Amino acid sequence: MEMMPLARVGPLSPKGSRMRRYAVGFVALFGVMVVAAGARAEFATFDDVPLAPGTYLNGSDGSGGFTSGGAQFTNLYNPTYRVAAGWAASNLTDIWTPGYWNQYSAVTGGGVNGSPNYGMAFLGSYSPALGQASEFHDGKIYLPVGTEPRSMNVANTAYAVHSMLGGDQFAKEFGGPTGNDPDWFRLTIRGNTSDGNTVATHEVYLADYRSPNPGGDYIATDWLHVDLNSFRGRGVTNLTFALDSSDMGVYGMNTPGYIAMDNLEFVAPSVTRLPGDANGDGRVDGADLALTVANLGLPSGATWQSGDYNEDGKVSLADVMLVRANLGASGGPGSGDPSTPGGGGGPETVPEPASCVLALVGVAALARLRRRRP
Numbered sequence: 001m002e003m004m005p006l007a008r009v010g011p012l013s014p015k016g017s018r019m020r021r022y023a024v025g026f027v028a029l030f031g032v033m034v035v036a037a038g039a040r041a042e043f044a045t046f047d048d049v050p051l052a053p054g055t056y057l058n059g060s061d062g063s064g065g066f067t068s069g070g071a072q073f074t075n076l077y078n079p080t081y082r083v084a085a086g087w088a089a090s091n092l093t094d095i096w097t098p099g100y101w102n103q104y105s106a107v108t109g110g111g112v113n114g115s116p117n118y119g120m121a122f123l124g125s126y127s128p129a130l131g132q133a134s135e136f137h138d139g140k141i142y143l144p145v146g147t148e149p150r151s152m153n154v155a156n157t158a159y160a161v162h163s164m165l166g167g168d169q170f171a172k173e174f175g176g177p178t179g180n181d182p183d184w185f186r187l188t189i190r191g192n193t194s195d196g197n198t199v200a201t202h203e204v205y206l207a208d209y210r211s212p213n214p215g216g217d218y219i220a221t222d223w224l225h226v227d228l229n230s231f232r233g234r235g236v237t238n239l240t241f242a243l244d245s246s247d248m249g250v251y252g253m254n255t256p257g258y259i260a261m262d263n264l265e266f267v268a269p270s271v272t273r274l275p276g277d278a279n280g281d282g283r284v285d286g287a288d289l290a291l292t293v294a295n296l297g298l299p300s301g302a303t304w305q306s307g308d309y310n311e312d313g314k315v316s317l318a319d320v321m322l323v324r325a326n327l328g329a330s331g332g333p334g335s336g337d338p339s340t341p342g343g344g345g346g347p348e349t350v351p352e353p354a355s356c357v358l359a360l361v362g363v364a365a366l367a368r369l370r371r372r373r374p
Contacts, residue, residue: 041150044069044141044264046117049089056090056104056120070144071264073119086139088120098162105158106260107221112153119261120157123243141239147266148232149239153223154187156206157258164207164219164255171254172247175209175217182210183246185219185255189226191236198240200231206259223262233269274330275309276323284326292323 046068051057057066059075060082066073066089075086092105104120111118121139143149164185167173174183185207191200204226209217245255276284278291292307298315302308307315309322 044071046089058084058088072142085122090120091116095158103159107156107158107161112262123257149228151265153262155223155260160256184208185245188242190240191231193235194237199234276326283330
């Protein structure tokens with residue numbers, strides 16, 4: 001098989017986004033509005049790792065790793081043999097040079113959406129200098145405390161792509177001389193708990209020649225978006241990675257065991273809150289209504305605790321109406337609902353203020369709103 005231009009190899013996949021996302025959903029149930037508030041997503045983009053142009057950080061400083069976005073990426077370096085394994089940060093852009101000496105270049109030529117930095121990992125094959133075989137056991141990603149993974153982008157490296165396309169002194173050409181060999185190159189992402197148990201896995205094929213239709217064979221040359229929502233809610237605190245291939249030898253995998261990664265996304269677990277429950281006691285009552293009215297007209301910087309339940313940055317009549325709609329409701333953090341963490345007894349019913357009281361509250365709210373306006 002002739003060497004194909006890299007831009008023609010493999011399907012393009014949806015690209016990730018560096019935009020921070022904030023999801024808030026409202027559900028009306030039996031007249032009670034409940035908000036499922038997802039935490040703001042955070043990303044390890046590697047752009048916060050200080051790198052001079054055309055360089056990489058692979059553990060040669062003896063630090064054992066680095067951080068990005070609060071996540072910790074581990075690595076291992078042997079100064080005697082100058083061999084590194086595990087995670088590196090890189091901004092190399094050479095997609096054309098084959099071979100080991102270009103091991104820190106992603107085949108994409110940069111990070112997601114053209115960002116300069118990205119992550120690189122050496123994960124496989126035998127390394128006597130590091131005293132390990134097959135899988136690198138120290139290449140972990142430790143997530144920030146209290147978060148769980150949601151997605152990431154992965155890609156091939158230039159070294160691996162050139163090896164699979166044309167073969168090298170260690171590895172075969174994918175597809176073989178006829179192009180019909182059913183070769184493949186697979187990444188397995190593992191979600192682990194703090195005690196070392198693997199509780200979730202996800203597989204990504206970075207190359208796959210098993211299709212009965214030769215036109216379906218591919219070697220991925222773009223960023224692949226990986227959905228990790230199946231890892232959520234399982235107590236995952238760290239991620240490990242393994243590569244395997246159809247091209248195996250006496251000492252393990254012959255295909256270069258490298259991947260690139262960018263935009264690891266993680267979030268805090270979602271919580272459910274009642275609009276109107278300003279003080280977080282799990283009930284919407286007169287105290288919440290009084291607090292909301294007292295803060296009515298706050299022009300900016302308002303929070304949920306000050307009465308901004310629709311999270312538009314201010315306390316308005318719309319927030320007062322949310323309190324009114326939920327008066328008497330209970331549930332969510334701090335409530336007596338046994339289904340809620342920290343909950344005790346059953347749901348509590350709070351008497352709804354009389355309509356005349358609500359009318360007086362409305363008059364007071366309008367007066368306060370007028371006073372706050374310039």
